[in-house]
Amino acid sequence: MAEDFAEQHVARWRDHWIDVEFDDEIELATFRLSRLTKYQKDSVKNAAAAVGLQVFEYQTLHTLMIRDTPGIASPRELAEAADVSPAGMTGRLDSLEKAGLIKRTPSPTDRRSIIIEATTAGVAIWRQAMRQRGEAEKRLMGALSAKELTTLNRLLRKLAVVADEHPPPNLP
Amino acid sequence: MAEDFAEQHVARWRDHWIDVEFDDEIELATFRLSRLTKYQKDSVKNAAAAVGLQVFEYQTLHTLMIRDTPGIASPRELAEAADVSPAGMTGRLDSLEKAGLIKRTPSPTDRRSIIIEATTAGVAIWRQAMRQRGEAEKRLMGALSAKELTTLNRLLRKLAVVADEHPPPNLP
């Protein structure tokens, strides 16, 4: 069976970096995860473009819609969930508000706060982009049988728990 | 067993988006992959900061070092490998050159081209960052047994082949 890109990558490492300590299996998995990351990034880009949104607009709407309180959040909550600074989120919300996809409402209980809410147009455009993105994910995961997908999830779960509960230590 | 974030995510979807068609296992896998993406992004950020590099500087050096011709490339080749525009790569190389981590040499065979080469200092600082990044990957993958890691790689390979050979279709 021909080598995939990850195997070619690891073979190159063996050729050129024999003094760099690494585990083949770990390096293969890491490299493959980065290839899947690129696929997902590209599918987001395509889904956003298909409905006339910029990537950051789609990502922000998506972050808003998949909350516990779908379609409703504060800018700070959105910034945290999207891993974006408060200043950055302000700019994003400016763009979405201007496009009529969200609205900002002063909080009735806290005059420092505003409440972000997706508009009907915002929800509709998000759904359209989600359908396309869903197709891309189906195409990808269709490479596995149902049993394999369950096995993959069991293994990804173990990794995701570590990733979420023990993020790389921050610097002092 | 308590739910992980992905299971909570999918449960929310069931609660709120009963009319959005999706497959639980696909959605779980997709969500978990994005959590691993964040972990890797954070570990890159930490590794770069630890050696005094900005993320884009580390990423560019890394892209240069893992080539078939380690430490040597053209700006165009680097831009493609790093998924960055030629203009963006020019700026990145400006920064790395200024820091003494790469050097630009006119091509002997094509006066339009220049040859990018990592300096001794560039290779050294990349190695340092790689050690730290390697630790973070070991910590993550250590959640799996050797047999599980092999199984994961077999499944990721199937997905990576689809991701690399059938990227999401570009828009017209």
Place this chain on the structure above:
DNA sequence: GACGAATATTTCGCTGGCGAACTACTTTGA
């Protein structure tokens, strides 16, 4: 040998996002 098409890199104006600071407001503790 001339010329049009293609390529390599850089420049330029613009954009999204950042850190820091600012303004307005809320919470806390004495």
Place this chain on the structure above:
DNA sequence: TCAAAGTAGTTCGCCAGCGAAATATTCGTC
């Protein structure tokens, strides 16, 4: 009750990267 500390969101100056255009060069065809 009030001042200090903390919080929410925005503004500002700066930066990394983009698309388009510019400049220089190469290549293929006639």
